[in-house]
Amino acid sequence: VPSASFNVATGMVTLLANNASSSSAEITQFIDWSEDMAHLAISLVGTDDQGTKESVYVFIGSILQKFGNQIKAEIREQLLEVLVQLKGGAIDAPIVLGAFAQAVGQPTSLPKESVIAAAPRVLQIVETLLRQGSTAAVVAACLNAVTILAQYGTEALGKDSDSVLKSIIVVIRRAPESPPVSALHAFAAVCPSVSENTMRSISRELLQLLSATSVYDGQSADAMSELYYAVGHAFGALVDDWREEIANNWVVTHGFYAKQRRESSNEAIQTPFPTAVLTNASQSINALYTGHYHADAQPWSGDFLTPYIFLAPKSNDAVAKICLGLRALGYAAADKKLPQNDQLSAQLNAHLQSASDDVRNEAAAALGRYVGCYTDLFPDLFASATAAGSESTYTASKLQAVKMAVEQIVGLGHNSIMADSIWSLIIAYVQNFQDALPDVLAQTLAVLATAFPGKFIPELASLIPSAARTSTKAFFITTFRTVLADRQLSAECELEIKKALTHALSGIADENVNIRRLSLLALYAVAQGKPGLLKEHVSEIEPSLFQQTIVNESLIRTINMGLIKKLVDDGLDARRCAFQCVHMLVRMLPDVVDGRKVVDSVVRGISDDHDIRLLTLQIIHESVAALTPLYAERLDDIADAVSQVQSTKLPKKVVSQEIEKHHAVLKSSVAVLVAFLPVAKSAPMASDKFDSLLAETADPSNAELSGYYRELTAPE
Numbered sequence: 001v002p003s004a005s006f007n008v009a010t011g012m013v014t015l016l017a018n019n020a021s022s023s024s025a026e027i028t029q030f031i032d033w034s035e036d037m038a039h040l041a042i043s044l045v046g047t048d049d050q051g052t053k054e055s056v057y058v059f060i061g062s063i064l065q066k067f068g069n070q071i072k073a074e075i076r077e078q079l080l081e082v083l084v085q086l087k088g089g090a091i092d093a094p095i096v097l098g099a100f101a102q103a104v105g106q107p108t109s110l111p112k113e114s115v116i117a118a119a120p121r122v123l124q125i126v127e128t129l130l131r132q133g134s135t136a137a138v139v140a141a142c143l144n145a146v147t148i149l150a151q152y153g154t155e156a157l158g159k160d161s162d163s164v165l166k167s168i169i170v171v172i173r174r175a176p177e178s179p180p181v182s183a184l185h186a187f188a189a190v191c192p193s194v195s196e197n198t199m200r201s202i203s204r205e206l207l208q209l210l211s212a213t214s215v216y217d218g219q220s221a222d223a224m225s226e227l228y229y230a231v232g233h234a235f236g237a238l239v240d241d242w243r244e245e246i247a248n249n250w251v252v253t254h255g256f257y258a259k260q261r262r263e264s265s266n267e268a269i270q271t272p273f274p275t276a277v278l279t280n281a282s283q284s285i286n287a288l289y290t291g292h293y294h295a296d297a298q299p300w301s302g303d304f305l306t307p308y309i310f311l312a313p314k315s316n317d318a319v320a321k322i323c324l325g326l327r328a329l330g331y332a333a334a335d336k337k338l339p340q341n342d343q344l345s346a347q348l349n350a351h352l353q354s355a356s357d358d359v360r361n362e363a364a365a366a367l368g369r370y371v372g373c374y375t376d377l378f379p380d381l382f383a384s385a386t387a388a389g390s391e392s393t394y395t396a397s398k399l400q401a402v403k404m405a406v407e408q409i410v411g412l413g414h415n416s417i418m419a420d421s422i423w424s425l426i427i428a429y430v431q432n433f434q435d436a437l438p439d440v441l442a443q444t445l446a447v448l449a450t451a452f453p454g455k456f457i458p459e460l461a462s463l464i465p466s467a468a469r470t471s472t473k474a475f476f477i478t479t480f481r482t483v484l485a486d487r488q489l490s491a492e493c494e495l496e497i498k499k500a501l502t503h504a505l506s507g508i509a510d511e512n513v514n515i516r517r518l519s520l521l522a523l524y525a526v527a528q529g530k531p532g533l534l535k536e537h538v539s540e541i542e543p544s545l546f547q548q549t550i551v552n553e554s555l556i557r558t559i560n561m562g563l564i565k566k567l568v569d570d571g572l573d574a575r576r577c578a579f580q581c582v583h584m585l586v587r588m589l590p591d592v593v594d595g596r597k598v599v600d601s602v603v604r605g606i607s608d609d610h611d612i613r614l615l616t617l618q619i620i621h622e623s624v625a626a627l628t629p630l631y632a633e634r635l636d637d638i639a640d641a642v643s644q645v646q647s648t649k650l651p652k653k654v655v656s657q658e659i660e661k662h663h664a665v666l667k668s669s670v671a672v673l674v675a676f677l678p679v680a681k682s683a684p685m686a687s688d689k690f691d692s693l694l695a696e697t698a699d700p701s702n703a704e705l706s707g708y709y710r711e712l713t714a715p716e
Contacts, residue, residue, distance in 0.1 A: 002044060006055035009037050010062045017066035034067050038075050045082050053088075057095045061102030068103070068110035079103075080114060084121040090134055097122070097141040105148045112152065119149050119156040123164055130167040136180070139171055143182040150189035161193035169206060176209040184223035188230035199235055203242065211249035213280060224280065225287040232291030239292045243285050243304060247324055250281040254320035273358060282328035290337070300337040302344070305329055309347055313356050323362045326351065330366035333373050334408060340374050349384075352397040360393065364400035371401065372408020375418055379425065381405060386429050396438070403444040410451040419452050423459075430475055431468070437475045439482075446482035453493040457483065461500030470512050477518040480504050484525040498533040501526065502540055509544040513555060513574050516548060520577035524584055531588035538585065538592045548578035549601040551608065572609055579605055579615040586622045598623055599630045606641035606672055610661065613645070613668050620675045631679045635687035638676060643693055645669040646705065663704070670697055670708040677713075 013034065020027045041056045041063075060079050068076055083100040086092050100122055104115045126142040134142070146164055149156045157164065168187050172179040191199075213224065232239050253274050261271040289304050308325025311318045326348075332338045348370065351363035371377045385398030409418060426445055430437060449456040460480055467473035483489075483497070497504075505526075507519030523541065526534045534541075555571035569575075582601050585593040598619065605616030624631060631638070646669050650662050673694055680690055697705045 003051040003055045006059045010059045013062050013066050031070055034063055035071050035075050038079055042078055046087055054095055057099040061099035064103035064110055065108045080118050084118050090138055093129055093138045094141040097145045101145050101148045106151055115152055116155050123160040127163055127167045131170055140182050143186040146186045147189045154193045157193040161190055162195055162198040165190050165194050172209050176212040181219050181223045184227050188226040191230040192234045196235055207245040225283055228284045228287035229291035232288040233295045236292050239288050242288055246281050246284055247321055250324050251317050251320040253277045255316055258316045278327050282324055282331055285328050286331055302329055302338055313354050313359050319356050319359055322359050326362035326366040330369040333369035336373055353394050360397045364397045365404050368401040368404020369408050371405040378405055382425055399438055399440045403440050406444050406447050410447055416452055419448055423448050436471050442479040442482050445479045449483050450486055450493055453496040457496035458500050461503040464504055465506045473515055474518055477507055481522045481525055501537050513571055517574035517577050520581055524581050527584035527588055535592055542594055545581055546597045546601055549604055576612055579612050583615055583619045586619055590626055595627045595630050599634055603634055603637045603641055607644045610665050617671055628679050632683035635690040639689035639693045642669050642672050667708045670705055671712055673697055674712045
C-alpha cells in the first residue's frame, strides 16, 4: 500500500520538523529513515497508479521543505531533479509543480543556491505549458510556481523574467474579462525582475486587456491592486503613461455608455452606468501611484488626479475623466490617504452643481468620503445640505454626500460620541422641518441605527408615537422601515427591533390614513422577513390590524368628472396593506394569529375591492385547512358576500378596461366559491345559501359563471 505509506511518511516528516522547531528536539536519528524513504519515492515517480504518484510527490515536496538542508546533498539534488521534469507530460504538471512549490515556498530548509539552480528548468516548463493553452489546473500550478519563485527575486527568475511575463499575458489574453486571479498575482510577483523596455513594449496591450476585466469579488480586486502597485513600485517612469492609458480606456467605455443613453428611445429602460469599470480604473490608478510613492518614500498625494478633477464638464470625454478623478479621490479618502485640502473641498462642492448626473453622483460620493475622514467638517456639510432656498439637485447631491460621510464614519469605526452628535443634529433638523423630508435622510439615520442599535433603535421607535407633525411621524416610520430592509442585521439589532416593535408599529391605529398605511407596510416587512421578532407582539397588534380591514365610510368621497360622478376610497391603499399583513401572518405565524379574526376579515374582503378580493383568496388558500371549522360556521355569510359581488352590473357606457375588470371580478368570485368547496363538503351542517349559490354558478344557463366554474374545477 505505497500510497498510504507515503501519506503516513509525509505526516511523520511534518511532525518531526514541527517538534524540532517548537521544542528543539533532536531529530538527527530520523534523517537516515528520511533518506531511505526518499530513495523509495524516487523509484516510484514513474508509477501508473495515480494515487501513489500523488502521495509520492507530496512526500518529496514535504521532505525537501522540512529536511532539505539535513539530507545528503546527492539525495537532495536527485529529489529536485524529479521536480524539474514532467515524465508523464502535462497531465502531471499540477502534481509535480505543486510539489516543487511546496519544496521551495518560504519558509523552507532548502539552500537558496539549490532553488536558484533548479529555477531555469522549472520556468522553461512553465512557459511551455502557459503558451500551450493548458487546463485550468495546469495553469494554476504554473502560475503558483512562478509566484513562489519570484520570492527569490532576479536571482531565480534571471533572464527568464521577460519571457515568463509574456507567458502570463498569454493567459490573461485568453480571458481578459475574468483572468485567473493567480495570473494577476504572478504578474505582480514577476514585475520587479522585468526590464523596463519589456514593460514599455507590453504596456498598451496589457492595459487594454485589463480595462475589460470585471472585478466582482475581493480576491480579484486585491489582485488587480497588487499588480498595479507592483508596476508603480518598480517602474516610476511609467506611472504617468499608465495613468493616461487607463483613463483613455475608461473614456472609451464611458463613450459607449453615453451614446447608448442618448440613443435610447425608452425612458423606462435606462442604460446602466458602467460603475464596475470605473471602480476598476480608479482603484488601479490609486494602486499605481501608491506603489510609486512608496518606492520613492514620498507621502501619498492626490496631485496626479488634479488634471481630471479640475476639468470643466464640457464634453463626454471631460465628464468621463472627472468621474474617474472623483471616484479615485473618494477611494483614497476612504483609505485615509487624502490630506485635508480646502481647494479640493471647494472643487468637490462645485461639481455638486454640475449639469451631469454622473458628475454630481461621483462628487457626492467623493465629498462624503472626504468629510467622513475629517469629521470636523460634517456640521458644515450638513448645514449647507439643509440650508433653505438651495437649488433642488444641488441639495439632493449634498444630502447624498451626508449619507456617504455617515457611512464612512461608521465604517472607520469612530466612537459613538461622534455618532451621537450626528444623530442629534439630524433629529433636530427633522423635528423642526415643516414639509416632507427626503428619503436619503431616513437612509442616513438607518445607517446609524444599524451601526449602534442599542443607542438609536429604541429612540427611533419612541420618536414615532411622540412626533408632533404627521410628516415627521411618516419620516420616522420610513426610517424604521429602512432599518428593517437591511438583509444583514446583527443579532443585537434584531433584539432591539423586537423590543421596540410595539412603539414602532403604534401608527397602525393613528388617525391619519397615510400613517396607518406606512405602519402597516412596516408590519408587513417584519412579518415577511423577520416573523420571529413579531411572534410575541401579535396579540397586541391584532386589534388595530383587523380594524384596518374594515371599510371606513368616512374616507369615501364623491368626485365629479364632467357628467359622471365617481367614488374615491382614500382608505383603500391602507386597507390593501392590512390584508397583505393578514396574509403574511397567516403564512408565517399560523399558530399565533387569531383564526376567528382572520375569518372575519376574509368575509369582509370577499365583497371589497377586486385587488383586496385577490388578496383574500390568498388568505383563504393559506388558512382553509387549519380554519375549516371556523369557515364552516360562516358559509352563509360567505355566500352573501359572493352573491353581492356577482350581482355587480356594468354601467351603460363603459370602456374596454372596465369590461375586462368586470370579467375578472366575476371570475374571482367563482374562485372564492371553489376555494370553499372542501369546507362545504366537510361542514357538520349544510349551508343552503352556499349550496344554492354554488348550483346557480355551475348552471350552464349562466354561461360566463359556469364557464369559470368548469375552468377552475377542471383536473390539472
